[in-house]
Amino acid sequence: xxxxxxxxxxxxxxxxxxxxxxxxxxxxxxxxxxxxxxxxxxxxxxxxxxxxxxxxxxxxxxxxxxxxxxxxxxxxxxxxxxxxxxxxxxxxxxxxxxxxxxxxxxxxxxxxxxxxxxxxx
Amino acid sequence: xxxxxxxxxxxxxxxxxxxxxxxxxxxxxxxxxxxxxxxxxxxxxxxxxxxxxxxxxxxxxxxxxxxxxxxxxxxxxxxxxxxxxxxxxxxxxxxxxxxxxxxxxxxxxxxxxxxxxxxx
Numbered sequence: 545x546x547x548x549x550x551x552x553x554x555x556x557x558x559x560x561x562x563x564x565x566x567x568x569x570x571x572x573x574x575x576x577x578x579x580x581x582x583x584x585x586x587x588x589x590x591x592x593x594x595x596x597x598x599x600x601x602x603x604x605x606x607x608x609x610x611x612x613x614x615x616x617x618x619x620x621x622x623x624x625x626x627x628x629x630x631x632x633x634x635x636x637x638x639x640x641x642x643x644x645x646x647x648x649x650x651x652x653x654x655x656x657x658x659x660x661x662x663x664x665x
Numbered sequence: 666x667x668x669x670x671x672x673x674x675x676x677x678x679x680x681x682x683x684x685x686x687x688x689x690x691x692x693x694x695x696x697x698x699x700x701x702x703x704x705x706x707x708x709x710x711x712x713x714x715x716x717x718x719x720x721x722x723x724x725x726x727x728x729x730x731x732x733x734x735x736x737x738x739x740x741x742x743x744x745x746x747x748x749x750x751x752x753x754x755x756x757x758x759x760x761x762x763x764x765x766x767x768x769x770x771x772x773x774x775x776x777x778x779x780x781x782x783x784x785x
Contacts, residue, residue, distance in 0.1 A: 587775045652771050656710035
């Protein structure tokens, strides 16, 4: 099956610094990747959608200058949290899918990474 | 905007018994997809089952089945012969396809989840 990895799985950084999270599709080419944020005991909230070779589309309320997304290749997307603050501490999950081949929902299945826990001190 | 409601924050079931998790959604779309995802303590999201809105037949995957009522906008998940490994958070999700003017991609909207505990 399709595998998506994230690195690092856990990161601690100091307030004011930047941290980069990588999302890789290991056995397929992902034209589209998604970044979600999950607060403790809460649901996943979509932050942005990134398409390979183009700018990411951010959801309303997500600061694009704070959460920089780069999707430079068909297997790698990165999320950089700039000037991190304690309120940015959260669980960040990426997902990826390959190009849809048809109208069935399996064409739009998103394969999720294992997540990255960010703690800003 | 689409919303997904899971009215049961927590549920428990005895091993080998059957449990049903409820989900309702609100949309004006006619073409969409519905999913149930499982998130065990490892926090890895795992697809459990999916349903096309234009199909009347309820999806089934081994011990997991759904009751899809399009008019009522209801999409419940039934787990039969519950196993200890089914203990997890279960999220109902709605997906709509965005037109090219909005990026031409798709968007998953998740409910708040139901924490299911299977007791031995």
